[in-house]
Amino acid sequence: MADQTRTPQGGGSRAPVSQRPHTVAPGSAGIGSQVTVKIDGLDLKVPFGTTILEAARMSNIHIPTLCQHDDLCIAGVCRICVVEVEGMRTLQASCAYPVTQPITVSTHTRKVRQARRHILDLMLANHYGECYACWRNQNCELQALADEYGVDSFRFGHPDKPKVSKDASSYAVVRDMNKCILCRRCVRTCIDLQEVGVLEAVNRGAATTISTFMDKPLSDVVCINCGQCINRCPTSALAANDPTDEVWAAIDDPRKHVVIQTAPSPRAAIGECFGLPAGTALTFELNTALKQCGFDRVFDTNFTADLTIIEEGTELLLRLRDALVDKKPEAVLPQFTSCSPGWVKYLEHFYPEMIPNLSSAKSPQQMFGAVIKTYYAKLHGIDPADIVTVALMPCSAKKFECNRPEMCDSGFKDVDYGLTTREAAAMIKEAGIDLLHMPKSEFDAPFGGATGSGVIFGATGGVMEAALRTVIELVCGVKVENLFSHARVLPVRGFDGVKYAELPLQAVGPVPPILKGLFTDWNWLRGATLKVAVAHGTANAKKVLEDIKAGGKFTECHFIEFMGCPGGCIGGGGQPIPTSREIRAARAKAIYAEDEAYPVRKSHENPAVLELYAKFLTDGPCGHVSHRLLHTGYTPRGKYIY
């Protein structure tokens, strides 16, 4: 019996029921029917089980929320959304109250207004700091509510000193519990959305706080640095570890040659920090703005995204031959992508035994760093010790990745600083630059020309689509457009948690020149069916990995794309706040639109990449030089870390 209580209930979710979505009792007669609810005098019919909050939103009645987040299950803990339900003694949390019979609701009676005001006052009595000394100033849900409810004094006091010190141990995520209002979105994000479970509420009563295991620093627990908690924190209790001071210092230092690479996802989202609706890409305006900030060169991460496709794709073909033809026991399939550092650390912690499945190819960010401090430095005669490489990423885990001790293959730290979209926006604002009205400018040579394949890396399924475009053309010798209209590999697109696709390789072509050193022919692939899968968010990754452990259908896959964050990089932990399914979809749309605008849309056709192989990586993909600079190894960390 005792063991059964350890068994997670409800589809493997580990959160306690108190923090799980409400489900209407099985067998309820009303399922599928409509119920009438009267809100503030307005009659409406809603599906049985709709919450009062959802019903109110349908009729454009605004109910304030804090602990509620559309990406997360219901907690019902902040109580700011309480409403009066006729006939009930107590107010009800509208986010957690399912309508199962006709009820009458009032959303702004005296009792409700007084309760909300008291709840706000109590939060403010325990929320340290002043709004003007806060990075979430004007982007804070607590501040917005205080404004909405006309808070003009602290009726129950206000802390004038921080109670606890910040935890800035992690390269990626900084925790400041003095700002925490205990909405537990971070807890639910970590345990439910991502199924990592680093954060949990500890202690009772007024001593309640959010803690890591045994209150260890965040750097010493199984945090995968995905930063999803940052994106969902209503206040500034969670932040990314911000290196902008160091970046400014490098820019200010005349001896330093400061280069920045920008990834497609921040370009598709940075406009949100300047008031634009989600889904407006500002790629070329951003180039000008960054130059004006003082960066010496602005490069396109897509260049190394294309390079990643060549390296990772070649690795896949080698693995397939080793496993299927030569039956080498060390060649394991499926191959897992390795460009998402949150996902990589997740695997290292929770499935270290599957590290052999992980592609040894570095992420585009790290490949770029290594190429800049070797090839580019030599090409321009710059001492790599004087080069500072900055990466503009949608990601908090990239900050950890660039600080991995093994990421120094150029002889220097390959990437010095990782900036998030938010931090880059702050730099641009600080420099007084009007991003929205910047003239457009191109990326700098020699890595300027990128392809649409690199761009779509930002959305879930994008790496897989880019890889398929290249593998199909290199192996089958036919245009991918013959198989997929406009080279849109639709089976791997979209926001389904786990996608699966099969691609029969009916005909094979000649081995293209770039791979001649590795393969003599593709006959061994003729008639084979390539099986691929895509998972985004580590909760979905877990499903796939558990299936593989159990010998399920994903063991038959050859290649699986994993992204640490829901939606892929466009939903990364460094992206503008807020986030929602709609916002992520809009960003993804911008990325796919950008892809179609590129004249070249396949990685293996990128002339700059081909030139790099011709001039620098002369022994070809997965060759000696590329192995030294562009590939890496991983650390089996385990769950119980030091």
Added chain:
Amino acid sequence: MNSHVINVKTRGPILFGGVTAGEGLKKALAMSRSEIISEVRASGLKGRGGAGFPTGVKWNLAAAALGQRKFVVCNADEGEPGTFKDRVLLSDYADLVFEGMTIAGLAIGARQGIVYLRGEYRYLLAPLEANLARRREEGLLGSAILGRQGFDFDVEIRLGSGAYVCGEETALIESLEGHRGEPRNRPPFPVDTGYLGQPTIVNNVETLALAASVLAKGAEWFKAIGTDKSTGSKLFSVSGDCQSPGVYEFPMGITIAQLLKVVGGEEAKAVQVGGASGHCVPAKQFERTLAFEDIPTGGSIIVFGPGRDMLKVARNFMEFFVEESCGQCTPCRYGNVALLEGVEMIEKGRCSMTHLNELKALGETMQISSKCGLGQSSSNAFLSIVTHFENEILGRPVPA
């Protein structure tokens, strides 16, 4: 019997009325499930933990709910300050409690019962386990109980770890599942989504013991005692400034004055009814009755004599809630701190009437906006004390 350890003062007709082991269960086995529930409903028995939910209704909801398995949970997390009557039942009348659970299992179709035993009652674990073992030998637990094929029911005992909030039924269930003890959103209620997501009834120790007595002697016999709306008798744990503190069984509907006379506390200036989460009743209201229709209570009676400093009483209760709030919802987590700070301000003579009124309003907010019964009742003591003893509190000398 080790009742000498516990100061049992009066033994009433119901709990101590000579219902023998197996009597209620044998009668229940001769009835259909719906007849058992009807009998409990007819008796008017209401939950003895303090909330007073009709037991028969609860059983009926769980019986009607769909689930792969169902559970009967006995809430023995007796944590309300000033309550110690369940300890008497578990010490000396455990058979009645287990029998009540078995009857409930029969009525709702559960095969498993769990006693959630307060951590501080660990010393009762061995005798209770011995009792369960004996009942299994006697065929009162296990498979085919008393020869009825298909009626299997057994009881296991789990220990709490000292959190007050785990007496709240959904927090108790979270705790049983191995989670942090925190109340769930209701609805859904445990009767359809309880332990392990299955239909579960959570009943107080006393309620289950009474249910066994009701089945043994009949609803009519039970209804003859108490008032119309509060049938039967009730155990009271009496403590504080009186001559004979201890456990008493009185019929429901007894006035506070009558009770005080029996326990030797006629001098009292106030009585805290229902423990820390209850109400402080001043002397001028001692004619009020202890019944669900007037002052509902789980049985804790704390008597405050003429010499008591009521502000200290309020402070004591607020300190309790600051510590025992589970910390989940805002009004309870921080509201109790604000009220305690208010008490401290009054002590120092630095609480303005404006602020006191704000605190009273805050107390009302906590009563209506907290997530569970703990938060909703945590300001009761403060509010009743500052209301009924305003002159005493505001007129007290301020320390230099």
